[in-house]
Amino acid sequence: METRHFDYVVIGGGSAGYAAARTAKETFDNVAVIEDAEELGGLCILRGCMPSKTLIYSAEVLHLAQHGEKFGLKVENARADMKALHERKLVTIEDFSSYRREQLKSDRFHLIRDRAVFVDEKTVELKGSGERVTADYFMIATGSVVNTPDVAGLRETPHWTSDDVLDLDFLPESVIVLGGGIVACELAQFLNRVGTKVTQIQRSSIVLKETSPDAAEVVMKAFRDEGIDLHTDTSLESVAKEGEEYVVRFSENGESKEVRAAHLFNALGRKPNSAKLGLEKAGVETKKSGHIEVNDMQQTANPRIYAAGDVAGPFEIVHLAIMQGEVAAGHAAGKSVTPVDYDGKTAVVFTDPQIASAGISLAEAEDRGIAVVVADYPFDDHGKSILMEAKYGYVKTWADKASGKLIGAECVGKDAGELIHAMAVAITLGAKPADLLKVHWYHPTLSEIWSYPLEDLVDELGS
Incomplete structure (x- = not known):
C-alpha cells in the first residue's frame, strides 16, 4: 500500500483549513489539503x-x-x-468559490x-484510494454537519435542511421551521x-439563545409583527407526512397543538x-x-x-475560524503566536432587525465577578432611524467599573452588523467612554446613536 509523507496536512478546505494551509506554506515546503466535498469552497x-446573506x-x-x-x-x-433570486445567488457565490478553488488547486498545495x-x-x-498519508503535523478543519435530533418521525420523514432552502428556485406555499437558532431565524424571515x-x-x-x-x-x-406564526416554549412530539402535507405535533404551555404545511425545514442546529x-x-x-478538545494554540491531546x-x-x-487556523499553523511552524482573544469577539445575526455584539456579554461579566456600569438607548427615539422607519431595537454598552474601560456592547436594529464595529475597535484598543466622546459623531447617522449611552456611562463613571 502506497504511503505519501508531507510536512503539514490539512483535512478540510473551508475557511479554517485554507487559512491554516496558507499560513503553513510560509514555513513548510510540502503542504497538502485533503477535501472530500464534491465542491471546493467550504460551508461559508x-x-x-x-x-x-x-x-x-x-x-x-x-x-x-x-x-x-x-x-x-x-x-x-x-x-x-x-428563479432570478436563485440565479443571482449562484453568480454571486461563484465569484468567491472560484477564487478559493484556484488557490487550493494552485501549485502551492497538494490537493x-x-x-x-x-x-x-x-x-x-484515504478511503477512496486506500492510499495512506503521513505528516509531521495535521490540522483538522472538517467543519460541521446538520443535526437531526431524536424527534419521533423526523429521521424517517424527508425534510429540508438549510442547504435545500438556500437552493430554492420556486416559492414554497407554506413551510414549518423547526428551531430558533441563527440559521432557523434568518431563513424563516x-x-x-x-x-x-x-x-x-x-x-x-426565546429564539436566538446565543444572544x-x-x-x-x-x-x-x-x-x-411581520406575520410569522412563532411558537416558543414548546415540546416537539412528532413529525410526519400525511398525504401531501407535513404535520408537526407539539405541546405549548401544556396545550397540545398541530400545524400543517407543504414543506418541513429542519433547522435544529448543526454538530461538529x-x-x-x-x-x-x-x-x-x-x-x-x-x-474536538484543543488548547489555546489549537493543539489536540495529540x-x-x-x-x-x-x-x-x-x-x-x-473570522474566528480563520484566526484559529492561522494560530495553529503558526504554532506548528515554531513561530511566536498569540492565542485568539475571545474577549474581543464580534458576532452578528442577520435577521431584521439585526443583532450584533462585541466584547464579553453581561452574563459573562457577571460570571467573572466584574462589576459593570451599563447604559442603553432606543432606536425609536433616534433621528436617523426614525426617518428610515427602522425603529426596532436599541444600542447598549457596558464598562468595567474598576478600570473604566469598555468591555462589551450590543446593537439590535437596522444595520447592527455594520454599527457594532465602532464598539469592537474601542473594546479591542481598551478605550474608555470618555475617549469615544472625542469622536466626531456625524449627524444624522445611525452611528451617532452610540454617543447617547456613552454619555450616560461617562456620567456614571465620573470620567
Missing part, C-alpha cells in the same frame, strides 16, 4: 454565509418595496422572482480529493418575506463533523458535544494534531 462560501438582502429590498407607503412611495406588485480517516497517531487512510406562509417552532422560551434575552425579545416581536475521522486511533479527544473552526468551537464564526 457554498452553503452558509455568502448564499444566505445574498438571499436575505434581496428579501430586505423586497420588504422595503412592499412597505413603500411608509416612505411616501407607491411600488406596485413588488414580488419575488425565485487530494478524498476522505481521510486516522489509522494511527501520524497516519490517515427570508421565506416569510418572499411570500411563504411560515410557522416556526422553538423549544425554548441576550432582550435582543431575542425584539426579534420575536418583529417576526410576529468529527464522528467519522477515527480520532480515537489518533489519540485525539472530543467533548460530549463532539467538538500535540502533532491541531483542530480549528466549527469542529473545534467554541463559536461557529468564520
Whole structure:
C-alpha cells in the first residue's frame, strides 16, 4: 500500500483549513489539503454565509418595496422572482468559490480529493484510494454537519435542511421551521418575506439563545409583527407526512397543538463533523458535544494534531475560524503566536432587525465577578432611524467599573452588523467612554446613536 509523507496536512478546505494551509506554506515546503466535498469552497462560501446573506438582502429590498407607503412611495406588485433570486445567488457565490478553488488547486498545495480517516497517531487512510498519508503535523478543519435530533418521525420523514432552502428556485406555499437558532431565524424571515406562509417552532422560551434575552425579545416581536406564526416554549412530539402535507405535533404551555404545511425545514442546529475521522486511533479527544478538545494554540491531546473552526468551537464564526487556523499553523511552524482573544469577539445575526455584539456579554461579566456600569438607548427615539422607519431595537454598552474601560456592547436594529464595529475597535484598543466622546459623531447617522449611552456611562463613571 502506497504511503505519501508531507510536512503539514490539512483535512478540510473551508475557511479554517485554507487559512491554516496558507499560513503553513510560509514555513513548510510540502503542504497538502485533503477535501472530500464534491465542491471546493467550504460551508461559508457554498452553503452558509455568502448564499444566505445574498438571499436575505434581496428579501430586505423586497420588504422595503412592499412597505413603500411608509416612505411616501407607491411600488406596485413588488414580488419575488425565485428563479432570478436563485440565479443571482449562484453568480454571486461563484465569484468567491472560484477564487478559493484556484488557490487550493494552485501549485502551492497538494490537493487530494478524498476522505481521510486516522489509522494511527501520524497516519490517515484515504478511503477512496486506500492510499495512506503521513505528516509531521495535521490540522483538522472538517467543519460541521446538520443535526437531526431524536424527534419521533423526523429521521424517517424527508425534510429540508438549510442547504435545500438556500437552493430554492420556486416559492414554497407554506413551510414549518423547526428551531430558533441563527440559521432557523434568518431563513424563516427570508421565506416569510418572499411570500411563504411560515410557522416556526422553538423549544425554548426565546429564539436566538446565543444572544441576550432582550435582543431575542425584539426579534420575536418583529417576526410576529411581520406575520410569522412563532411558537416558543414548546415540546416537539412528532413529525410526519400525511398525504401531501407535513404535520408537526407539539405541546405549548401544556396545550397540545398541530400545524400543517407543504414543506418541513429542519433547522435544529448543526454538530461538529468529527464522528467519522477515527480520532480515537489518533489519540485525539472530543467533548460530549463532539467538538474536538484543543488548547489555546489549537493543539489536540495529540500535540502533532491541531483542530480549528466549527469542529473545534467554541463559536461557529468564520473570522474566528480563520484566526484559529492561522494560530495553529503558526504554532506548528515554531513561530511566536498569540492565542485568539475571545474577549474581543464580534458576532452578528442577520435577521431584521439585526443583532450584533462585541466584547464579553453581561452574563459573562457577571460570571467573572466584574462589576459593570451599563447604559442603553432606543432606536425609536433616534433621528436617523426614525426617518428610515427602522425603529426596532436599541444600542447598549457596558464598562468595567474598576478600570473604566469598555468591555462589551450590543446593537439590535437596522444595520447592527455594520454599527457594532465602532464598539469592537474601542473594546479591542481598551478605550474608555470618555475617549469615544472625542469622536466626531456625524449627524444624522445611525452611528451617532452610540454617543447617547456613552454619555450616560461617562456620567456614571465620573470620567
